[in-house]
Amino acid sequence: MEFKCAAGGKLISRNTFPHHIESNHAVDETVMQWKSETVRLQLEEKWFKGVHMVLIEVNPVCPETFLLEYSQPNTGFLFCLSGSIEYRYENQDYSVLQRSEQDLNLGSVQSLELRVSESSRLLYVQLSETYFNQIAGTGIARLPYTIQSIKPETLQVLQHIINDKHEGRAKCLFLEAKIFELIIVYLNQHREKQNVTFKQDDINKIMLAKQLVEHNLQKPNSLIELSRKVGINDYKLKKGFKELTGYTVFGYLYKMRMEKAHYFLSKEKKSVNEVSFLVGYKNAQHFIAAFKRKYHILPGSLNKN
DSSP: OEEEEEETTEEEEEEEOSTTTOOSSSSEEEEEEEEOSSEEEEEEEEEETTEEEEEEEEEESSOEEEEEEEEEEEEEEEEEEESEEEEEETTOOOEEEETTEEEEEEEEEEEEEEEEOSOEEEEEEEEEHHHHHHHHOSOOOOOSOOEEEOOHHHHHHHHHHHHOOOOHHHHHHHHHHHHHHHHHHHHHHHHHHTTOOOOHHHHHHHHHHHHHHHHOSSSOOOHHHHHHHHTSOHHHHHHHHHHHHSSOHHHHHHHHHHHHHHHHHHTSOOOHHHHHHHTTOSSHHHHHHHHHHHHSSOGGGTSOO
16 A cells, blocks of 8 residues: 655655555654745654554645545544644545544545645544454444544543654554544544434534634624524524534633634734733733633743743
8 A cells, every 4th residue: 555645746755555554563653854945844654554644744834735645545533733724535625624623534535635824733544444344343424524622532642642652562552552542532423423413504504603703702702692693593503512513612712712812922922911802801810810721821921032
């Protein structure tokens, strides 16, 4: 099997494995760095029988498009660890993954196109269909909604995969155990959604509400206002928002406010009072308390040079 990465139509990396992603050692690894005038890219690959993982770090000067291709279809899991990406597979429409969001429902994928306009870090896990079916069983349908927040326990699994320091057979056993945990997350997701009866139109309205929350941090809508704007009753919005994102509406608002505040403070070095206003807090002390509760540090410690 072959894995290729291209940027702007130019092939920048190629790796070949025996059939069904086998390795010559317990676990094989490579690191590739590539730089042009417009982007810096690093690919860290790990693979063993049936499993291929690639950690991708992208630092673009301007929007850049990447294409990841496999010579045979595999079951794909995609995790955005920082930044944000637009992605599509098998000629589908583009979707957006933001920081700490995942798509476990790519299904059978042979090519994945990424559009990146800011510094981003993502982990892409591919499982051969034979391997996946042996572990998870067959006949699991793809869910109609795909993007969800990464739960803290799943994020910890991903960090273990990325930072693993084991060697030899112990490394293979450790990584495979973590892959099993990701498959369990995938299976539980399907089990939890079996009784959900949202129609696609409801899902679209709920995802529109999610976008409205993201773009109205300064003057957020109440649950009733939000439900009226997207055309769905407040009970269904409240229930569906939690099902699809893993957050309540106002839990998600808090998450977005804190992430935006962190960016303004650490990257743009804005003052605490200014950031407090930009993310919708009328009282700077309330903002400071909320930020410290989230990150366990004072916001003023981030905007110093």
